[in-house]
Amino acid sequence: MKMLFRLIALGLLGVFALIAFSLSAPEAAFSAQPTLQPTETAAPLTTPTSVPTPPLLDLPEVDWEDVGAHKKAMKPAFADDVDRFVDANRYFIVARLSFEPDAVFRAAQRVRFTNRTGEALDLLVFRLYANTPALGGRMNVHHVEVNGVKVEPSLSNLRSVMGVPLPVPLQDGESVELRMDFTLVMTRGLNTSYGRFGYVNDVVSATAWYPTLSVYEPGIGWWTDLPSPQGDPSYTEIGLYEVQLTLPAEMVVAMSGVIVETRRNADGTITYRDVTGPMRDHAFQASKRYMVTETRADGTRIVMLHYRDQADSPTDGTKVAMQYAVQALQIFNATFGEYPYAELVVAQNPTPSGVEFPGIIQIAERAWVQGNRFLEVVIAHEIGHQWFYALVGNNQVALPWIDESLTSYTEFVYFRAAYADPKVGEDYVDSFQQRYTNYLARGLPDLPLDLPVRSYVGISYGAIVYTKGPLFFVELEHVIGREMVYAAIAEYFRRHKYGIAATEDVQRAFEDVSKRDLSALFNQWVRGTQPRA
CATH class of the missing domain: 1.10.390.10 (Neutral Protease Domain 2)
Structure with missing residues (x-):
């Protein structure tokens, strides 16, 4: 692990070589050497939990034309932006997370895809990013329907590309609804792709945790490349998400978008209903270690998701992290254009550096220290990604x-x-x-x-x-x-x-x-x- 930090500091590992940047940050702004918290020892990887094929979940029908709930995830001035995405990629996901001792997801989703390619399609492609070597999880899709008809998908590229055949070609402008039931296992101790995916130190970091529509490029076809572990692993289009996530009641969770409903269940779990505005991905962070501190800036609720067991430490970085997040949001709003979402989550995390998701950024737990100059750099960088990646997208694998x-x-x-x-x-x-x-x-x-x-x-x-x-x-x-x-x-x-x-x-x-x-x-x-x- 010490070598990993040294490599990142020298810029040898790619996705985010900012520890090197912090080491030469201007002395006028930072006078002390960076102070990193001791590295927590991750639990050793175990044999992945074997998950028998579960019965199909009860998956409600969806009124795809009703986008009213999604407007709650936007600042009022941007609520009407949602109306432009009624026919964008749409996801309704029901998932249950349990610990056995690995993090195990049993889930199902409805997806509506509207053909905007200008061509007739007889195949839709989903990416099972969790199965790529970059992420190292294990996702199994065990049931697929197209407009209520069961179909058999194909798998390729190390089971990271799933082709779903369409019984009838989908003409340009037409829509189709799919149902998928799937499981996902994050082995206890898994911490991959710079911390963006895994279950380590009692923290679940979940991105690309569901089958995700790929991007169809006119004249080329569906994007099916296998991402390099050195860079960001995904390439996605904007969509609207509704997620109903059930997990143990002691877990504190933050997700892309906003949580609009919370339900306590008789079995000691809580179900959170989360909705997003137009977003490129859905991610969440969850841990029994987390607590929430929040503030507001420029009409956005800034949520600091940080460790309860370190909150009373005199070196805890939550207060200054909030200051940096507020400054970055205000500076970028004024310079580039306004951040349209109602929430922004800044999460302390086992990542060795920093990682961006739509509406959420992960910040290295070792940098979450008052007086650590890397903390300011990494927060500024990851909040900058809310403009460039989250809102303005690109193929991160081909054109990073x-x-x-x-x-x-x-x-x-x-x-x-x-x-x-x-x-x-x-x-x-x-x-x-x-x-x-x-x-x-x-x-x-x-x-x-x-x-x-x-x-x-x-x-x-x-x-x-x-x-x-x-x-x-x-x-x-x-x-x-x-x-x-x-x-x-x-x-x-x-x-x-x-x-x-x-x-x-x-x-x-x-x-x-x-x-x-x-x-x-x-x-x-x-x-x-x-x-x-």
């Missing part, structure tokens, strides 16, 4: 730079605005330039930004995507001015909020706002098709 490089640049935006002394922001940017210079001085490859995760080997993922990437936007500042860069990012956000963007969309927003041809810069830094001066 679009969300990660831009989100790393939001750290610059944060430190420039959060501190009155301009040297704080300048020193922070300079620390990136120094690391990038040191990387090149070692003779390592100066790769383009728009490569898939698997093309970056060793330290190149952190050095290119997380260090060169944000410096590209600084180079744009030198050419068109900082205010113009901020305005272009805001326009990019406005155009592609709730959508999926590609490299060309980033370039187009900058060129339209600046009224400049920026092809040379994008070709030099992003595509690598022209040498840099």
Whole structure:
């Protein structure tokens, strides 16, 4: 585990090389060395619990036209955004979580898919991300229906791709309803993909915990790539979610969206009804160790989900974490455009770094300490992802730079605005330039930004995507001015909020706002098709 932290600190592991960033954070802002809490010892992995095929769950019918409940997950000014997504991917999930001693989900979902591809489809593809090596869980879908007719799905790519045949081709504009019953096992001690998925130290971290519709790309087809463990594992479209999750009463839970109903059951469990606005994924965090502290900023309820057993420690970081979260939300609202959701959860977690989900961010438990400079960096970064990944999506496996490089640049935006002394922001940017210079001085490859995760080997993922990437936007500042860069990012956000963007969309927003041809810069830094001066 010590080597894992050292590797992350050096940027060798990718998804989030920010511990390295924190080690050179500006002294004007941070005077003390980072103080990390002792690493908790995870329970050793055990043989996964064998889960016999359960009977089909009682799954209520869904009125897909009624989206009123989903508006509760939005700030009032954005409630009507939900109406645009009546025909988006829709999920209604009923799940029960028990501990045997592994975390075991017995669940079923209804999914409505509306064909917006412009082509007739005879197959729908779902991703069982839990079965990928990146996540290491075990998901089994044991019953599938299409419009009430039982069908036999196909499995491929290590059981991470599930093809569902349609009895009748689905024409463009038509909708179909599917039912799926499934189980999921998270082995006790499992903590994978930088902590985004697993059950460790009595904390359940659940993302991609349900069969998820893949993305259909016109002219290409369904996305079926196996993600690299080095990067983020998923590629999804915006949808609306309703989740009814039952778990032991002693567990405290926070989910994407808002919990609108709570029901205590006679068997010692609680069922939470959760709804989302338009979101790219559904995730939750649950633990008997958690407690909740909350505040409000710019009309959003900020929920700090933190460990009860550490709350009385004089070094507990909850108070400063809340301060950083409020500052980041306000700065990014003012710079890029308003965060539309009613809630934002900041969760202390066994992750070694930080991970983003729609409406939730995980923050390393070892950094949850007053005076730890990494805590501020990681909170700013992960909240930045609410704009770039959660609201403006992209293929994180094929084009990680679009969300990660831009989100790393939001750290610059944060430190420039959060501190009155301009040297704080300048020193922070300079620390990136120094690391990038040191990387090149070692003779390592100066790769383009728009490569898939698997093309970056060793330290190149952190050095290119997380260090060169944000410096590209600084180079744009030198050419068109900082205010113009901020305005272009805001326009990019406005155009592609709730959508999926590609490299060309980033370039187009900058060129339209600046009224400049920026092809040379994008070709030099992003595509690598022209040498840099």
